[in-house]
Amino acid sequence: MQYLHGVLVPIINKVFEEKKYVELDPSKVEVKDVGCSGLHRPQTEAEVLEQSAQTLRAHLGALLSALSRSVRACPAVVRATFRQLFRRVRERFPGAQHENVPFIAVTSFLCLRFFSPAIVSPKLFHLRERHADARTSRTPLLLAKAVQNVGNMDTPASRAKEAWMEPLQPTVRQGVAQLKDFITKLVDIEEKDELDLQRTLSLQAPPVKEGPLFIHRTKGKGPFMSSSFKKLYFSLTTEALSFAKTPSSKMTSNSSQNPGVNRHGEELPFLLN
Missing domain, CATH: 1.10.506.10 (GTPase Activation - p120gap; domain 1)
Incomplete structure (x- = not known):
């Protein structure tokens, strides 16, 4: 402007x-x-x-x-x-x-x-x-x-x-x-x-959304399959998805190219509250 x-x-x-x-x-x-x-x-x-x-x-x-x-x-x-x-x-x-x-x-x-x-x-x-x-x-x-x-x-x-x-x-x-x-x-x-x-710009990118992040974990197969949710806190910008155990903890960042994948290449299914 x-x-x-x-x-x-x-x-x-x-x-x-x-x-x-x-x-x-x-x-x-x-x-x-x-x-x-x-x-x-x-x-x-x-x-x-x-x-x-x-x-x-x-x-x-x-x-x-x-x-x-x-x-x-x-x-x-x-x-x-x-x-x-x-x-x-x-x-x-x-x-x-x-x-x-x-x-x-x-x-x-x-x-x-x-x-x-x-x-x-x-x-x-x-x-x-x-x-x-x-x-x-x-x-x-x-x-x-x-x-x-x-x-x-x-x-x-x-x-x-x-x-x-x-x-x-x-x-x-x-x-x-x-x-x-x-x-x-x-x-x-x-x-x-x-x-x-x-x-x-990537360092200064403002959050698009932030708050609780629930990761769905599944164990076993067939009738013995069990599931659980792990609660994290996330901050999503135009550059990266970052998450931590608590809002005050140091956050781990994932690449903006595939924010649903962690640093080990494993998929992270998640629900945004």
């Missing part, structure tokens, strides 16, 4: 404070009166579209510049995650025709699921105290669309979907180059640093 605010707050504040009427879709343009008192004249559709394009190009350029400067501000765990994603997708699609696929894999999260929703609904992400008014609300929506076009690496399909976004194309094309450069730097995290981060 701190990273999101650092990148978006200046742009979002400017959008809200300017309260400019912005529209690129000719079918939705509302012609307004412009000029000083006594000299009012209707603003033409062409003027509305041109001024809107200028405003959105300025906002999009400012946002991409802020993003380009934010590599070091991005949380290390996010950088490590994107590094893995970028590397695995590039290994899966190595051909030159798939050059943009690793970048789009990252921007699918970075733009579509992170920045764009916050731009459209700033209040939900605590960027503003109130939702945008009717005059202002169209600007964040169009800006989010432009960000997503950049994130899609300006594909023909993306352009064809809303042809009226064409006035933003020069800034979008420049933004693609900026975004690719940003992602290249973002995923350039040393493997050693990534491993250190993973170890740190």
Whole structure:
């Protein structure tokens, strides 16, 4: 959230404070009166579209510049995650025709699921105290669309979907180059640093569930079979299942890869209370 605010707050504040009427879709343009008192004249559709394009190009350029400067501000765990994603997708699609696929894999999260929703609904992400008014609300929506076009690496399909976004194309094309450069730097995290981060996170992983653990033990076969329960105390995190005889005892950890197996490779059937 701190990273999101650092990148978006200046742009979002400017959008809200300017309260400019912005529209690129000719079918939705509302012609307004412009000029000083006594000299009012209707603003033409062409003027509305041109001024809107200028405003959105300025906002999009400012946002991409802020993003380009934010590599070091991005949380290390996010950088490590994107590094893995970028590397695995590039290994899966190595051909030159798939050059943009690793970048789009990252921007699918970075733009579509992170920045764009916050731009459209700033209040939900605590960027503003109130939702945008009717005059202002169209600007964040169009800006989010432009960000997503950049994130899609300006594909023909993306352009064809809303042809009226064409006035933003020069800034979008420049933004693609900026975004690719940003992602290249973002995923350039040393493997050693990534491993250190993973170890740190595994030590700091908060419990998902903890409490009594009952291990069911079975002895014998057929009619002579008997069973009993052994009570332990467990702590389950995203990394490991740990258990001990009492809550205050030192816990033994099992691998997160198979938390139902003890250190001797024996299966531990258990019931969580």
